[in-house]
Amino acid sequence: MTATPGPEPADAPTIAPAARRSSRAAHAVRRVAAQYSGVGIVLIVLVTYLAITQQNFATWDNVSIILQQQAVLLVVAVGLTFVMIVGGLDLSMGGVLALAGVLTWKFLEWGVPVPLTVVLVTGTGFLLGALVNGMLIARLRLSFLVVTLGTGGAFTALALLITNGQTQSLLSVTGLTVIGTSGIGSLPWIVVISLGLLVVSALVLRYTGFGRMIYATGGNEEAARLAGIDVATVRTVVYGIAACLASVAGVLQAAHLASADPQAGQFVVLEAAAAVLIGGTSFMGGSGTMLGTFLGVLFLGVLSNGLTRLDISAYWNGFITGAVLVFALLIDRLRFRGVR
Numbered sequence: 001m002t003a004t005p006g007p008e009p010a011d012a013p014t015i016a017p018a019a020r021r022s023s024r025a026a027h028a029v030r031r032v033a034a035q036y037s038g039v040g041i042v043l044i045v046l047v048t049y050l051a052i053t054q055q056n057f058a059t060w061d062n063v064s065i066i067l068q069q070q071a072v073l074l075v076v077a078v079g080l081t082f083v084m085i086v087g088g089l090d091l092s093m094g095g096v097l098a099l100a101g102v103l104t105w106k107f108l109e110w111g112v113p114v115p116l117t118v119v120l121v122t123g124t125g126f127l128l129g130a131l132v133n134g135m136l137i138a139r140l141r142l143s144f145l146v147v148t149l150g151t152g153g154a155f156t157a158l159a160l161l162i163t164n165g166q167t168q169s170l171l172s173v174t175g176l177t178v179i180g181t182s183g184i185g186s187l188p189w190i191v192v193i194s195l196g197l198l199v200v201s202a203l204v205l206r207y208t209g210f211g212r213m214i215y216a217t218g219g220n221e222e223a224a225r226l227a228g229i230d231v232a233t234v235r236t237v238v239y240g241i242a243a244c245l246a247s248v249a250g251v252l253q254a255a256h257l258a259s260a261d262p263q264a265g266q267f268v269v270l271e272a273a274a275a276v277l278i279g280g281t282s283f284m285g286g287s288g289t290m291l292g293t294f295l296g297v298l299f300l301g302v303l304s305n306g307l308t309r310l311d312i313s314a315y316w317n318g319f320i321t322g323a324v325l326v327f328a329l330l331i332d333r334l335r336f337r338g339v340r
Contacts, residue, residue: 038331039278039295046302054309062305064186070301071194072097072253074294076265077272078201079245081293084276085205086238087218087285091148092133093246093272094265095155096125100250102159104176105168105260114175122247128155129243134236152269159262168260180256190252197245202290214238219286267318274321275300277328300324 051058076093083090100121107117128151136147170176183189205211216224217231224231249268254260279296281288304317 039280039292039299043295043299043302046299046306050302050306050309054306057305057309060186064188064191066298066301066305067191067195068188068256069304070297071188071190072249072256073268073271073275073300074194074297075197075245075249075252076268077275077293077297078198078290079242079249080269080272081276081279081281081288081290082201082205082214082238083242084273084281084283085218085285085288086214086235087221088137088144088235088239089148089273089283090129090133090239090242090246091145091269092129092152092155093148093242094268095152095159096128096243096246097250097253097265097268098262099155099159100125100247101254101260101264102162102168102262104251104254105170106162108170108173108176114173117176118251121251122244125247125250126240126244129246130236130240133243134239137239138232138235156263156265163260163262165262167262170254170258170260173258176251176255177258178255179252180258188256190256193248193252197248198290198294205290210234210237215286217285270325271300271321274325274328278324283329283333 047058056062076097079093080090103121103124104117107120108114112120132151133144133148136142137144179189179193181188184192205214213224213229213234216227216229217234221231224234246265250264253264275296276288276293277283277296278299279288279292279294281292300321303320307317307320308314
């Protein structure tokens, strides 16, 4: 009698990795569902209500309008996400945004080519964030609230001094305004650029060693230091990135509006903080994603668009944004109670 051969020994190793992959995939799905279920459900309910009650809401043209209106806020929120993950807050980003728009106008007035102007303005933003905010906070250990509140006021004052408090027109600079008037298909360049920066930032956080150092520094600074991470340098660079992205936002806003307003960034940090917190980033540091930030920005954009379509006064938009920010802070505190 011929014995029936048993299973090949190689079968077990092929089944086990498949099971492990399936388990990891299921865990990833559960993690994403838990992290984004709150803002996701609210966003779906809001979109569904507006799509049913408001004509032409659920159209590509309206989606494009929302993305265009939120593009500048998205870039600022991406920069703020880096800072909040590392356990800080940058209240100077509005001042940097305003100063960047003014510097854009000034460089162009001096005859500097548009590409070089963009490089100079964004480079200046990075230096201001790293050498001023970053050094004072990371090296001298000063309070990030006090430092960024003070530097934000200084940057805004500098923008007002350069323009004598007047909004400056950029209509004659076609090489810059094209960013706000053309694009790829029906997507303006301002939207394409903001989404591109979002994707790049998400990849940096998820797949680079620097991204892992950011999470480690925000999660437990002492443990990160013992692991050999130069936490002061990480914080310094992060504040530089935030100011650089605020500068990009300033250039995009100047291009979109074809003008440089020295008071353009008055409320942008409040809205950005609300979006980042709604998206699941903790004010305590150590956690957060760019996808969550995008969902938070999208929620605020849909909410603002809906209020306009419902013919509700625009003044309510600021009130609701402030209320959402306080509520998000409360949820964040309850979520992490007892963790640290």
